[in-house]
Amino acid sequence: MASRPYAMLDEMATRPGRDTVVAAVVRWTFITLSMLFLAALLFAPLATVIAMALAKGLAAYFATFLDPDTRAAIRLTLITALVVVPINTVFGFAAGWSIAKFEFKGKSFLITLIDLPLAVSPVISGMIYVLLFGLQGWFGRYLLDHDISIIFALPGIILATMFVTFPYVARELIPLMQQLGNDEEEAAITLGAGGWITFFRVTLPKVRWGLLYGIILCNARAMGEFGAVSVVSGHIRGLTNTMPLHIEILYNEYNFVSAFAVASLLMLLAVATLVVKTFVERTGYRRR
Amino acid sequence: MKPLRQPSVLPGFGLTFGFTTLFLSGIVLLPLAALVLMTASMPWSEFLHVITTPRAIGSYRLSFGASLLAASINAVFGFIIAWTLVRYEFPGRKIIDALIDMPFALPTAVSGIALTTVFASNGWIGRYLEPLGIKVAYTWIGVTVALTLIGMPFVVRSVQPALQEVQRDLEDAAETLGAGRFYVFRRIILPTVLPALLTGFTLAFARAVGEYGSVIFISGNIPMRTEITPLLIVIRLEEFDYRGAAALGFVMLVISFAMLLTINLLQAWGRRRLVATGH
Numbered sequence: 293m294a295s296r297p298y299a300m301l302d303e304m305a306t307r308p309g310r311d312t313v314v315a316a317v318v319r320w321t322f323i324t325l326s327m328l329f330l331a332a333l334l335f336a337p338l339a340t341v342i343a344m345a346l347a348k349g350l351a352a353y354f355a356t357f358l359d360p361d362t363r364a365a366i367r368l369t370l371i372t373a374l375v376v377v378p379i380n381t382v383f384g385f386a387a388g389w390s391i392a393k394f395e396f397k398g399k400s401f402l403i404t405l406i407d408l409p410l411a412v413s414p415v416i417s418g419m420i421y422v423l424l425f426g427l428q429g430w431f432g433r434y435l436l437d438h439d440i441s442i443i444f445a446l447p448g449i450i451l452a453t454m455f456v457t458f459p460y461v462a463r464e465l466i467p468l469m470q471q472l473g474n475d476e477e478e479a480a481i482t483l484g485a486g487g488w489i490t491f492f493r494v495t496l497p498k499v500r501w502g503l504l505y506g507i508i509l510c511n512a513r514a515m516g517e518f519g520a521v522s523v524v525s526g527h528i529r530g531l532t533n534t535m536p537l538h539i540e541i542l543y544n545e546y547n548f549v550s551a552f553a554v555a556s557l558l559m560l561l562a563v564a565t566l567v568v569k570t571f572v573e574r575t576g577y578r579r580r
Numbered sequence: 581m582k583p584l585r586q587p588s589v590l591p592g593f594g595l596t597f598g599f600t601t602l603f604l605s606g607i608v609l610l611p612l613a614a615l616v617l618m619t620a621s622m623p624w625s626e627f628l629h630v631i632t633t634p635r636a637i638g639s640y641r642l643s644f645g646a647s648l649l650a651a652s653i654n655a656v657f658g659f660i661i662a663w664t665l666v667r668y669e670f671p672g673r674k675i676i677d678a679l680i681d682m683p684f685a686l687p688t689a690v691s692g693i694a695l696t697t698v699f700a701s702n703g704w705i706g707r708y709l710e711p712l713g714i715k716v717a718y719t720w721i722g723v724t725v726a727l728t729l730i731g732m733p734f735v736v737r738s739v740q741p742a743l744q745e746v747q748r749d750l751e752d753a754a755e756t757l758g759a760g761r762f763y764v765f766r767r768i769i770l771p772t773v774l775p776a777l778l779t780g781f782t783l784a785f786a787r788a789v790g791e792y793g794s795v796i797f798i799s800g801n802i803p804m805r806t807e808i809t810p811l812l813i814v815i816r817l818e819e820f821d822y823r824g825a826a827a828l829g830f831v832m833l834v835i836s837f838a839m840l841l842t843i844n845l846l847q848a849w850g851r852r853r854l855v856a857t858g859h
Binding site: 314318319322323325326329330332333334336337338340341344382383385386387389390391393394395396397402404405406408409411412413414415416419420421422423424426427428429430451454455458474477478481482486487490491509512515516517518519522523535536537539540543548551552555558559561562563565566567569570 | 584585586588589590591592593595596597599600601603604607608609610611612614615618657660661663664665667668670676678679681682683684685686687688689690691693694695697698703704705725728729732761786789790791792793797810811813814817820822825826829832833836837839840844
């Protein structure tokens with residue numbers, strides 16, 4: 293009987309030691325598996341973009357951006373984002389204000405509807421506008437008679453991009469405004485401030501990090517959208533080709549240096565987006 | 581009766597609610613309704629015929645099979661990556677944590693051509709797989725690889741917060757009481773993480789089924805064999821077969837909504853479990 297406490301002590305003394313070895317093995321297995329997986333699927337493709345873009349030297353890389361079609365594609369992508377992101381930001385504020393500041397029936401249903409585009413395939417996001425405005429779509433005849441082009445033109449590209457990026461600002465602002473509450477706004481209104489003053493002086497500063505977060509995600513998605521835009525654009529070189537569509541054309545023509553050079557710009561945009569995102573999260577703003 | 585809207589001192593409900601519903605209807609609901617109505621106007625037999633052609637069935641098999649496989653791979657590796665990021669400290673952890681979101685931020689066309697180049701028979705990884713008899717690019721394996729990359733962040737980002745919730749003192753207590761490593765995993769860690777893991781799995785699956793850009797480069801797009809359903813829709817549209825495209829789109833839409841519902845139910849289940857365990 294007297295030996296039992298000692299045996300327990302012995303076991304307690306050996307257990308941590310044994311565990312450390314097992315723990316170390318598990319630890320390194322997990323880290324190695326994670327790294328291998330990410331290396332094959334993520335790091336190798338990212339490095340390939342750089343390697344392929346620079347395969348024929350810096351001169352060939354920069355020559356890509358002198359090509360008028362490439363420039364037109366970059367311009368179209370910028371125009372699209374410049375139109376879409378502000379509109380979706382205004383929408384995000386309208387949705388955030390009405391949903392977070394007021395209690396009304398059907399609120400959660402409205403939130404579900406706002407998230408709807410996230411659940412829809414990009415191809416369908418483009419197709420619904422073709423069904424409406426395409427040559428054989430509902431309004432196709434009317435648009436043709438009045439010489440208005442939406443599909444295979446800029447309006448279609450903007451509409452499809454707007455659909456795809458529709459929820460991004462709203463889904464950051466709605467939960468954030470709900471969480472921050474209405475006390476300051478109610479105080480401002482009671483003290484005689486108008487609605488717009490309250491919005492610009494009280495609400496906007498309160499939600500600035502969430503807003504920035506939503507805008508950069510919306511912008512990244514707007515500039516990079518492929519499927520939806522591909523369906524409505526018609527792929528007219530120099531006219532309706534956005535950067536992602538231009539990459540496809542160059543790649544299919546075996547013009548790999550140019551394809552990956554344009555891709556490297558979009559990759560830079562993605563990296564910048566992640567940097568801003570990490571920075572915003574460091575300010576204490578956490579995404580739910 | 582509860583009023584439709586409760587009174588508030590704040591102004592602007594009419595303006596913001598009006599704009600929200602108007603914009604939502606114009607951009608999202610009406611166009612989606614057009615798809616549903618166009619499908620509804622088709623005779624039932626035509627609809628059935630269009631969605632059950634051998635080419636359509638072949639595309640469903642690839643789209644859903646590869647998506648399911650990719651989401652399963654992600655459930656395993658996503659868990660491992662989330663675990664590594666939450667539990668271990670190692671050089672570069674913060675950078676890798678930030679890079680997990682890369683597939684969200686990277687345009688799909690870029691990941692598509694990059695993956696194809698890496699896994700082509702002369703690519704950095706493809707050249708080592710080819711002698712082993714494994715062809716990735718232009719086969720269903722390539723489709724799965726692309727869908728795995730796209731779905732990865734969904735699982736990692738779902739599981740990460742759940743793993744942080746696991747009570748370490750509970751694990752320690754179990755180990756002190758003589759529970760083995762695997763027992764602790766099965767009885768303490770897995771139950772806490774399971775709802776999040778299933779949510780991540782479903783999100784990854786839902787995203788993969790609709791994915792287009794990153795797949796079409798690596799898939800080779802051979803009808804019946806490496807043609808995904810979204811691509812078949814695009815082909816129908818390019819043939820000006822709007823009704824055929826709408827019918828296929830309708831099938832995908834119904835499946836997307838079913839999965840959206842599943843995700844909501846899973847998240848509600850996860851919240852209930854957290855409440856039940858006293859978090």
